């Protein structure tokens with residue numbers, strides 16, 4: 001993990017004192033989180049902790065009770081409709097399981113955000129779709145296939161191509177490697193790192209995949225007790241005094257941590 005000092009980093013997403021609930025139940029309570037340009041942030045937390053709720057709230061798919069959300073320095077609440085639409089185009093999303101439209105081909109799925117937000121001739125949208133298909137490592141003949149004709153790994157790549165359709169600054173990936181075999185998952189992680197390096201993409205990755213956390217994430221944030229409990233490097237996680245964090249990062253499944261990541265004071269149980 002390599003981190004620049006926080007004062008050198010541009011904040012691309014800033015969530016402040018965010019509170020979200022359903023009826024009597026408060027899921028997120030005064031949560032704070034910053035994401036910096038060019039980083040891959042791994043976001044973890046127990047099942048049901050509210051990781052998806054946070055992502056959906058930032059994407060304005062769920063209402064919030066309190067708090068502010070700033071994207072690229074603009075507060076969603078104070079911008080006008082045109083600016084809000086412009087901010088929406090700066091964000092891309094890969095939902096869990098891909099969420100492609102089954103009745104549309106890969107190319108048509110990728111072109112959906114273009115149709116919604118841009119006014120481009122069909123030939124240009126076709127060219128752009130093929131570019132995105134190449135970018136995510138799919139062969140051009142995937143363009144005219146339907147989701148049912150694709151493998152799990154190809155669906156993830158096609159969904160990533162759709163998330164990149166509008167050249168976003170920040171992409172949200174909801175458990176991108178779930179359902180992939182270890183080789184497919186490692187290849188997908190490599191692709192994410194490569195896109196960050198070549199496009200300067202910023203990535204917010206909700207994941208349960210310890211390999212992804214250790215191999216591609218620059219920073220980790222843990223959701224617990226309705227807020228971000230701890231954020232930082234793997235060493236910060238290992239040093240943090242919390243039962244769930246300790247069992248997650250030091251438990252049996254954490255044996256995949258490269259030995260070099262563990263200092264003498266941080267043995268895996």
Ligand SMILES: Nc1ncnc2c1ncn2[C@@H]1O[C@H](COP(=O)(O)OP(=O)(O)OP(=O)(O)O)[C@@H](O)[C@H]1O
Pocket residue numbers: 022027045046047048049050051052053054
């Ligand atoms: N639309 C909704 N209405 C009511 N409750 C909801 C709604 N969406 C989520 N919740 C509740 O909010 C809590 C957090 O859910 P969320 O899906 O964000 O968890 P998660 O951390 O993403 O879990 P997982 O890792 O299992 O996907 C859960 O208790 C869930 O039941």
